Amino acid sequence: MLEVLIFATLNGLVTGFLLFMLASGLTLIFSMMGVLNFAHASFYMLGAYFAYSLSLYFGFWTGLIFAPLIVGALGALVERYGLRKVHASGHVAELVFTFGLAFLIEESIQFFWGRDTKNYQTPDLLDFPLFTLFGQEFSAYRGFMMAISIGIFIALYYVLTKSRVGIIIQAAITHPQTVSNLGHNVPLIFMGVFGVGTALAGLAGVIAGPVLTTFPGMATVLGSIVFVIVIIGGLGSLAGAFIASLLIGLLQSYAIASDVGMPDLLNLLGISFDRSHPLNDLWTMNLPQIAPVLPYLLLVLVLIFRPTGLLGKREE
Amino acid sequence: MALLKKSSIWIAFLVALLGLPLLFDSILAISILNQMAIGIVFALSYNMLLGQGGMLSFGHAVYFGLGGFLSVHALMLIEYETMVFSILWIPLIGGLFGLLAGIFIGSFSTRKAGTVFAMISLGIGELIAASSLIFSSFFGGEAGISGDRTFGPTFFGFDFAQNIEIYYVAAVWAFIATLFTWLFTQTPAGRMANAVRDNPERAEFIGYSSRKVRFISFCASGMFAGIAGGLFALNYEFITEENLNAATSGRVLLMAYIGGLGYFIGPIIGAVVLTLMNSLLSNYSELWMLYLGIMFLLTVMFLPRGFAGFIMMHQVAWVRGNMKMLIKPYIITGIPALLFTACAIVLIEMSHTDDEVFHYLGLALNPASPITWIVILAIAGGAFYATKRSLIQLNDAWETANAIPKEEEA
Amino acid sequence: MAILSLIDVKKSFGITEIIRGVSLDIVEGEKHAIIGPNGAGKSTLFHLISGRYNVSAGSIHFKEQQIENKPPYEIARMGLARSFQVTNIFQRMSVFENIRCALFWSKGYGYSFWHLLGKQTELNDEAMHVLEQIGLADRAKFPSGELAYAELRALELGVAIASGSELIMLDEPVAGMSHSEAQNAVELIRKITEGKTLIMVEHDMNIVFDVADRISVLVYGEIIATDEPKNIRANSKVQEAYLGEVPSA
Ligand SMILES: Nc1ncnc2c1ncn2[C@@H]1O[C@H](COP(=O)(O)OP(=O)(O)OP(=O)(O)O)[C@@H](O)[C@H]1O
């Protein structure tokens, strides 16, 4: 029991930190420009694919460094030549644009890399168990993922609170109008934030690709979850996104690891149903089965009862 | 007489719907027509939300899918003679359940429009799609559920085994749904939906609860989506989780947007164009989804009001009798633009083919030879440059055609 | 007989108190002007009365009923209409549609989805009539978002007065208009509010003294005087607050 709990917690944290890498970029972009970037997870997927291709020729570590840079540059270009143009047509158009972009990126990936799953592997250097607990191994690569994510988290925190750019960004988040009055080049900041945000997503893709498999659906798998996170955390709140990332990561991990379900609950209550009962699916449901549904359930509940999210201040 | 004039466009629409299978009677054509009829109803229901009501939904397939699932269940009930009624009424069942789902979900999701609404719709869409896989006795899991439409009472001897028979059913329903969605826009509730879309706050100061106005549009939209789902069930006789998941929600957004939000005819155009692309293009190229994605992004960027908006842009020039000023510039820009598109397509296709010889527009190209690539790239470059240059004169022509005549200005 | 009465109304945003205990009775049928320097809280007071903001303390009665913290649409249905200082209309709809929407509730259409608007002759005529009154009849089909500034202000006024509410509140209705446009607007306001109650925020003292039966002076969230125009002019506290801005004539 204890080992299940420990490993579920560790895996939940790995996922949670990974999710935060995506959620932080998404939150920054939203706070600055008011755009919920639907294509954010697509940049994550691009990161994995670029890194895969680079790793074939130059090895994993080159991919780790250059793939996020390429993705970030692409992101900046998208902002400069796409999003900025659509901005004039309003928020709905922007949201729809990023939605279309997600669609196009997925199709382009199938065009360039094909539909099959890519054999993107963890580097040999990290191919050993970090430690063994109760006879179960925790791979070094997962430890590495966690280290990178925590490193990014600390760096982000440092940049946002200590550096000049960070202070401008923070000001832009809380007082969007005033920053341009102070003479800062807001379009350039926008482009930069979009680039950095997508680069972070790319980095997440690079490190997640080998474990979560690199295939054209990987953006869809994670995309809506990341959305759920930034909304549960509160739109525009980095701290909220952090809490929500860990929450969702752990929640899913525990739900998958547990093997309790309705039958246990019914047993406990001393009720039993015939297998031919029309609601049989409901009576036999178990937690691992509904794990994928949980984040959305949480999202709907949060939006109904606390539309600003956990730590959010603004509704729109 | 005035009534005749007003209804003439509707009569023309009905005649077109019913007459099309006489012109195009192949199996493929009938299947495309069926999809169009479904798509029109679905896209119109989406426009009711986004175009008329300002609610951007990423989960509209829920109402379509639930309507469809209930319709297939109704088909089963007919088949097992639990209930006996003509399958003509199946779309009504779909509509009813779309409406019920709309009432339930709308009761909490319409409090706000904007991002919050969009996200709730996304969450609910994902929630229901994922749950449908869990409740497999009702939704049939990955495989979905299927029925048979031929068991109900016949209608004047028709047993609806043929697709063409279903097409006429779908056409009539599409007509009715189109008529009613249009009539809805002509009522106080429909107009207030526009008002709330534009300015939810001010609407409250003229006596209306924005939330309730949204709720009404939302329910109506759910109902029409459900009718479309019922038509889908009749046409295909099966339905799967895919019909209520995010992919279907995305498709209807694409249809309505490309067609043109805010114009009643927009989603109809969108449904027709996308269905045609879907069925025809997919025969020619497995990359058609890529083209669709590119087209969609270009539409969002350059034609924010869709195809319908593009057509309506010419209203002023038309009224002023200046359309002929635009014909020549359009041709001058159009030719290099088409050439560029053709080159882009061939480059994309060639890079994706394993054939020795690639046939395109009557040409036999050798994808292995660098010369082929260089030549096409050069043509593409030239065409791009020519398009860009000619855009300047098109722009000038546009300005003159739309300019206010001197005497009117004074 | 007070149609509207405010009792010790307060409003704070965060820790700053913007309205600091306002009590005011508006007599049925009077034309009441609220004046005061920029940032005094005049618009905020309007928002509190019309339900846009909730009050922090105190109570507001309209026609004997408590209305504070009610949603705006309930207050509007009771017969209180208002305009906004910053133009606030339905920008993608035509000028005619703007006015017609403002008429729906008072004409009893509610949330009807069974009346076809083309057939509602009386409603449509009434909307046209309002358009003629505000001088926008020839703009009826024009998209309202593309109107010129003065026309927008006229439409803003039109949306507020269309429904013929008993109490009409106008927040700087003629601000930004040219002299002659303002003159027309004032005539219109006078005509339309005949027999009704009007509360108006206005900076132009000539207009205020011309239109108002009584004037309240709001300074820094408090009403320092409520009186007839000639007494307000003579009030030393008001003169102090306005640093001699009050025209002496
Ligand atoms: N939503 C709000 N949050 C915080 N402060 C506000 C808010 N609305 C108004 N204020 C503050 O309240 C004060 C009064 O504003 P208000 O708009 O009521 O003034 P006013 O008397 O109408 O001024 P003006 O003559 O310029 O229209 C101002 O200092 C303003 O900054």
Ligand SMILES: [Mg+2]
């Ligand atoms: Mg004000």
